[in-house]
Structures are given as structure tokens and as C-alpha cells.
Amino acid sequence: MTNPPAADRARLALGRVLGVRPAVVAAAPGRVNLIGEHTDYNDGLVMPIAIARCCAVAAAPRDDGLIRIVAADLPAPGNTSEYEFSAPPPDVRGRWQAYVFGPAALCAARASGRVGADVAIASDVPMGSGLSSSAAAEVAVATALLAMWRVRLSPLGLAQLCQRAEHEFAGVPCGLMDQLASVFGREGFAMLIDCRENLVEHVPLPAASEAVFVVADSGVRHSLAAGEYAARRAMCAAAAGAMSIRSLRDACEGLIERSALTREQRDCALHVVRENDRVRAFASAMRAGDLRCAGAQMSESHASLRDLYRVSCGELDTLVCAAEAVPGVFGSRMTGGGFGGCTVTLCEPDSVAALLVALDTALRGAHGNPCRAFVAKPASGAHLLVQR
Numbered sequence: 242m243t244n245p246p247a248a249d250r251a252r253l254a255l256g257r258v259l260g261v262r263p264a265v266v267a268a269a270p271g272r273v274n275l276i277g278e279h280t281d282y283n284d285g286l287v288m289p290i291a292i293a294r295c296c297a298v299a300a301a302p303r304d305d306g307l308i309r310i311v312a313a314d315l316p317a318p319g320n321t322s323e324y325e326f327s328a329p330p331p332d333v334r335g336r337w338q339a340y341v342f343g344p345a346a347l348c349a350a351r352a353s354g355r356v357g358a359d360v361a362i363a364s365d366v367p368m369g370s371g372l373s374s375s376a377a378a379e380v381a382v383a384t385a386l387l388a389m390w391r392v393r394l395s396p397l398g399l400a401q402l403c404q405r406a407e408h409e410f411a412g413v414p415c416g417l418m419d420q421l422a423s424v425f426g427r428e429g430f431a432m433l434i435d436c437r438e439n440l441v442e443h444v445p446l447p448a449a450s451e452a453v454f455v456v457a458d459s460g461v462r463h464s465l466a467a468g469e470y471a472a473r474r475a476m477c478a479a480a481a482g483a484m485s486i487r488s489l490r491d492a493c494e495g496l497i498e499r500s501a502l503t504r505e506q507r508d509c510a511l512h513v514v515r516e517n518d519r520v521r522a523f524a525s526a527m528r529a530g531d532l533r534c535a536g537a538q539m540s541e542s543h544a545s546l547r548d549l550y551r552v553s554c555g556e557l558d559t560l561v562c563a564a565e566a567v568p569g570v571f572g573s574r575m576t577g578g579g580f581g582g583c584t585v586t587l588c589e590p591d592s593v594a595a596l597l598v599a600l601d602t603a604l605r606g607a608h609g610n611p612c613r614a615f616v617a618k619p620a621s622g623a624h625l626l627v628q629r
Contacts, residue, residue, distance in 0.1 A: 245268055245295050245365060246363075246365060247268065247293075247295055247296060247297035247302060247363040247364055247365045248266055248268055248297035248299070248505065248626055250297070250313040250314065250363035251263075251266065251297045251298055251299040251313050251361040251362055251363040251372060252266060252299045252361070253304075254299070254311050254312075254313035254361040254363065254623070255299040255300075255301065255311070255360075255361035256361060258311040258321065258361070259301075259309055259311055259321075259359045259361065261301040261359050262301060263299035263300060263301055263361075263627060263629075264300060264301050264302055264389050264627075264628070264629050265299070265300050265309070265385045265386075265388050265389045265625060265627060265628050266297065266298070266299045266300075266385070266611065266625070266626040266629070267297065267298050267299075267300075267381050267382075267384040267385035267388065267426075267624070267625050267626065268291065268295040268297045268298075268381060268623065268624060268626055269295055269296055269376075269378075269379075269380035269381035269384060269423045269623035270291040270292055270294065270295045270296075270366075270376045270377060270422075270423055270426055270620050270621070270622065270623070271288045271291070271292050271294050271296070271366035271369045271372040271373045271374055271376075271377045271423070272290060272291050272292060272293065272372065272373045272376070272377075272418075272419060272422035272423060272426070273289060273290055273292055273372060273454065273456055273576055273585050273617050274287060274288070274418065274422075274576050274577065274585075275288045275289060275290060275454065275523065275539070275576075275584070275585060275587075276288050276431065276516075276519055276523045276538055276539055276542050276574070277289075277300065277418075277474035277516060277519075277520040277542075278495075278516065278519050278542065278546055278550075278552075278574075278575070278576070278577075278578075278579070279473060279477075279512070279513065279514055279516070279546075279550055279552070279578075279579075280436065280516050280517055280520070281415075281416030281417060281418035281434075281436045281475050282414070282415070282416035282436075282477070283436075283477050283481075283488050283489040283490055284436055284437035284487070284488040284489070284490035284491075285434075285436055285437075285489070285490050285512045285513060285516065285517045285520075286433065286435060286436070286517045286520040286521065286596050287418045287434045287436060287520065288431050288433050288434070288444070288520050288523060288524060289418060289419075289422040289431065289432055289434070290430070290431045290432070290434065290446070290454070290617065290619040291422050291423060291425075291426020291427075291432075291619065291620045291622055292366075292372065292456075292617045292618065292619070292620055292622075293366045293562060293617075293618050293620040294310070294366045294367060294372070295364070295366065295377060295381070296362065296363070296364035296366055296374065296377035296379075296380075296381040297362070297363050297379045297381060297626070298360060298361070298362050298382050298384070298385040298469070299365070299385070299627075300358050300359065300360045300361075300380040300385045300386060300389055301358065301359045301389075302357070302358060302359075302389055302390075302571075303356070303357030303358055303359060304355060304356070304357060304501070305355070305357050306325055306326050306327050306355050306356070306357050306441045307323060307325055307326075307357045308323070308324050308326065308342065308345055308349075308357055308358050308359075308360060309322075309323045309358075309359045309360070310322045310323070310324075310338065310341050310360050310361075310362070310619040311320070311360070311362070312337055312341075312361075312362055312363075313361055313362065313363035314363050314364065315337070321620070322338050322342070324342055325592075326346060326349045326356070326357070326595070330342075330346060330410070331483060333410055333411075334410070334411060334412040334545070335411075335412070336358055339406075339407075339410045339411040339412075340375050340378040340379050340382070340406075340407075340410075341360060341362055341382050342376065342405030342410060343379065343407065343410030343411060344379045344380075344382045344383040344386070344402065344403050344406040344411065345358065345360065345383075345386055346381055346391065346410070347383075347402050347405060347406050348382075348383055348390065348402070349386070349390075349585075350388075351387075351392045351394070352390040352391075352392050353390075353391075353452060356390050358386060360382065360385070362378060362381070362388075363384065364377065364378060364390065367435070367458060368462070369462035369467060369577055369581065369582065370458050370462070370581075370582050370583050371575075371577020371579075371581070371582025371583045372456070372576075372577065372582070372583060373419040373422065373423065373577070375407060375419070376403060376407070376415075376419035376420045376422070376423045376557045377413065377423050378456075379403035379404050379406050379407060379420065379423075380399065380400070380420060380423040380424055380623045381623065382404075383399055383402055383403055384399065384623045384624070384625065385625075387399070388625055388628055389628075390616070396424050396425060396622075397421075397424075397439055399402040399420075399424055399623070400417060400421045400423075400424045400425075401417065401420070401439075402421035403420040403423075404416075404417050404420050407420075413470065413471075414470075414471055414474055415470075416436055417436060417439065418434060418436060421434055421439070422434075422622075423622060423623055424622045425441045425581065425621050425622050426619070426621055426622035426623075427443050427619070427621060427622070428447055428618075428620060428621055429445060429446060429618055429619055430443040430444060430446060430619055431443070431444045431446055431524075431527065431544070431619065432444070433520070433524050435562075437488075437490055440556070444524050444527050446527060446619060447527070447530060447532065449590065449592075449618070450590060451530075451532070451589075452532050452590070453570070453587075453588060453589075453590050453593060453616050454585055454586065454587055454615075454616070454617045454621070455564075455585070455586045455588060455593060455596055455597070455614055455615070455616055456576070456585050456586075456614060456615055456616075456617045457560050457564070457583060457584045457585075457586065457600045457604075457612050457613075457614040458583050458612065458613045458614065459554070459556035459557050459560060459581055459582060459583065459584070459604070459610070459612075460556065460604070460608075460610040460611070460612070460613075461556050461557075461580070461581030461582070461583075461610075462581055466557075469499075469552070469579075469580055470578050473509065473534070473550065473552065476505055476506055477489050477509050477510070477513065479506055480487035480492075480497075480502055480507070480509055480510045481510075483500055483501060483502055483506065484496055484497070484500045484502075484510075488515075489509075489510050489513040489514065489585040490517070491595065492510055492513070492514050493514060494511065494514055496514075497510045497511055497514065508549040508550065509549070509550060511533065511545075511549055512545045512546070512549040515541075515545060516542060516545060519538040519541060519542050520538075522534065522538050522539040523535050523539070524629060526538065529608070532571045533571055535571060535572065535587060536570070536571025536572025536573075536587050537571075537572055538572065539571075539572035539573060539574040539585070539586075539587060540554050540561075540565060540572040540573060540574065542574045542577055543557075543561050543573065543574035543575055543584075546574070546579060547574055547575075548577075551578055552575075552579025552580055553579065554574050554579070554580055554581055555607070555608065556581070556604065556607075556608050556610065557575040557579075557581070557582070557584055559603050559604055559607045559608065560573070560584045560600055560603065560612065561573045561574060561575065561584055562587075562603070562605060563599045563602070563603035563604075564584065564586040564588075564596060564598055564599065564600060566599065567588070567592055567595050567596045567599050568595070569588050569589035569591060569592030569595075569596075570586055570587070570588040570589075570592060570596060571587040571588060571589075572586070572587050573585070573586040573587070580613060585617070593616060596614075597612075597614050600612045600614055601614075611613060
């Protein structure tokens with residue numbers, strides 16, 4: 242298997258900066274969520290794919306309880322850190338170290354004896370783009386260290402450990418979708434995930450000769466720890482509480498209309514209920530090869546995220562509008578937490594060239610930003626590249 246570029250950078254950084262050879266090298270992909278946004282933390286349904294852009298970790302063992310970390314893609318001197326596992330956990334919220342030390346500390350707690358590590362990390366997943374760079378980092382770190390320390394953990398357990406790390410160390414109350422996608426990805430398939438039962442069903446996608454997914458970066462960076470994400474999650478919890486149900490997975494439109502909800506609570510609840518229905522319809526359309534139906538679900542999803550959940554922005558709306566005007570496009574939507582990041586568009590392969598031009602022209606014209614876009618190919622989940 243050819244190493245991804247991030248793996249080569251991590252391996253070089255481990256030697257050049259920390260002066261050691263890797264015992265393990267692991268890679269974990271980012272993801273694009275095709276449909277099912279802000280439903281994961283409401284016990285709902287989502288349908289992501291892992292993408293062929295990954296975070297890679299190279300690691301070597303220590304026996305002194307220390308972890309030394311180098312971020313290969315950052316400039317010195319702020320690209321290195323050192324922590325002691327037995328000391329009180331450092332406050333790394335809002336810093337890149339959270340996505341390395343967090344999963345490392347949880348893995349160390351499962352290992353036998355006094356363990357330490359030298360770790361180098363590099364990533365080809367753009368940060369803040371809505372492609373789950375944080376989960377890719379967490380899963381890559383945990384995959385490498387669990388293997389190096391000979392700790393067995395199920396794939397679901399790996400995803401849950403990384404979610405816990407994001408909650409406790411990064412301060413982001415995320416759902417489990419991103420970690421599950423990074424662990425369970427499979428080439429040629431999307432993942433239909435039931436976030437209440439943590440069940441993953443692999444749904445075959447059309448051949449690349451029939452349809453492709455194009456990801457377009459708005460250039461607007463977001464931070465899910467900045468407050469809006471947590472505010473939407475709290476709004477959903479409040480709406481569920483007002484309806485005396487476990488979560489919005491258990492709501493229906495009739496119950497929402499009968500309940501004493503604020504306008505914001507009502508809108509969030511309606512989005513979640515309808516989005517779960519759209520995920521089901523999208524999955525059925527993919528199985529049947531009905532690309533027009535699938536695309537319609539994507540476009541409806543974006544309108545709901547824009548108008549009801551209110552997590553879109555001008556740049557994302559511009560990209561979606563431009564995409565939907567291109568012949569051969571079936572549908573388009575924002576993807577990820579929102580407030581920036583990327584869109585994902587389902588289109589015919591012969592339409593890709595025209596789509597890329599239209600996206601770049603629209604974004605430059607309306608907002609002055611160039612548009613970086615690529616065809617997202619469904620990729621495999623986390624895996625070891627080297628283990629000695």
C-alpha cells in the first residue's frame with residue numbers, strides 16, 4: 242500500500258524533531274456527510290463516507306510516562322509539546338494538542354504498566370472545513386497507540402474512546418458520527434448510521450462512471466467549540482424536554498405542533514424530524530440507483546439547515562445555488578456543522594469540469610474567495626501502515 246503524504250510527513254517529523262524511528266504508523270480518514278446533519282446528537286440517522294484524505298500518526302514507545310508530541314504541519318516553536326500522563330490533565334481546550342493528548346491519555350489509562358510515547362502527527366484533512374479533521378486526528382492517534390501498547394479495543398469502542406476525548410479534552414459535545422465514519426469507512430460504500438443504537442450499515446454507492454460527489458471548500462473556517470454548536474445542541478435538548486421525550490429521534494411533526502415550544506425550539510425539532518426522513522429516503526434512492534431522488538433530498542436538506550436550523554452562511558448558500566444551476570447536477574448541500582466549511586454536490590461525472598468552474602466563479606464573484614474543490618472518493622477507515 243502506498244503511504245499517503247501525511248504519513249511520510251509524520252514519519253520524517255518523528256525522526257527529525259524527536260530523534261526516534263516509528264514503531265507504528267497509522268492513518269485515519271476525514272469524512273464527508275452526504276446527508277443527516279445535526280441529527281447524530283439527537284439519536285438520529287446520518288449517512289457519511291470516509292474520504293481519501295487522512296490524518297497520519299507515527300509513534301515510538303517510551304517507558305517514563307511522558308508523551309512528546311510534534312505537529313509536522315505547524316512551524317516551530319509552537320509545534321511541540323510534552324506532558325506526563327500521571328500529572329493532572331492539562332487544559333488544552335481550543336488547542337491542537339487536545340486532539341492528540343486527549344485520545345493518548347485515554348489509551349494510556351487502558352495500557353499495562355507505565356507507558357509513554359513519542360508522537361508525530363500530520364494531516365491532509367483541512368482544519369475547520371467540516372471534513373472532520375478532529376475525528377481523523379483522534380482516531381489516528383488512538384489506532385497507533387493502542388497497537389503500540391498492545392491494547393485490544395473493538396471498532397465501536399475505538400470510536401467511543403475518541404468521542405470521549407473530544408468531549409473531555411477539546412470541550413466539544415459532539416455526537417459519534419465523525420468517529421464512526423473514520424473507523425468504519427469502506428471503499429465504494431456510504432455508511433448509514435443509527436446514532437441511537439450505534440449501528441453501521443454499509444450502503445453501496447453508484448460507480449464513479451455513473452455519479453460522483455464533489456466537495457467544495459467555502460474558505461470560511463469554523464470552530465465547533467466556539468459556542469454555536471453547543472447552543473444548537475442545548476436547544477434540541479430543551480425541545481425534547483419540553484415534549485417529555487428522550488430525544489428528538491422520538492418526535493414527530495404532530496407532537497411538535499401541539500407542544501409549547503419556542504420558535505427556535507420548534508424549528509430545530511422540525512429540522513431533525515424531517516432530516517431523519519430525508520436520510521431514509523436518500524439511502525433508499527442510493528440502493529435503487531435513483532440519483533434524482535437522492536439529489537432532491539440533499540437540496541431539501543440544505544434549505545432546512547439554512548432556514549430552520551440556521552447554520553449555513555452566505556458562502557455556503559452561494560456554492561449550493563451555483564452548483565444546482567449546472568446541468569448534470571442532482572443536488573447540493575452544506576456538509577458538517579455549518580457556519581462555514583464545505584458543500585457536497587452529487588453530479589454526473591461529465592459535469593465535474595463545468596461544476597468546478599461555476600463554483601469558483603460564483604464564490605469569487607460574490608465573496609472574493611477562490612473555491613478549492615475535489616471529487617470525494619469513498620475510502621477505507623482507520624488502519625495501520627507500519628507496525629514493528
